[in-house]
Amino acid sequence: MLQKINYIKNIGRFYNVSIKGTGDSDPSFKKFNLIYADNGTGKSTISTILRSLWQNDPQKLIEKKTI
Secondary structure, rough: OOOOOOEEEEEOEEEEOOOOOOOOOOOOOOOOOOOOHHHHHHHHHHHHHHHHHOOEEEEEEEHOOOO
């Protein structure tokens, strides 16, 4: 089971992102997770990453590779 994402590199809007928690937040996945942000910030890209992992289909990530 996927517990957390440590970093995302060169996929969609994520050029080189390390995911770290703060005192108020924990970057680990729980039973239910809410991802909320403004338009154009990468929510769909995160969904594509999770879908690619779930279906074991790297082609989905290749299509979203940052140019």
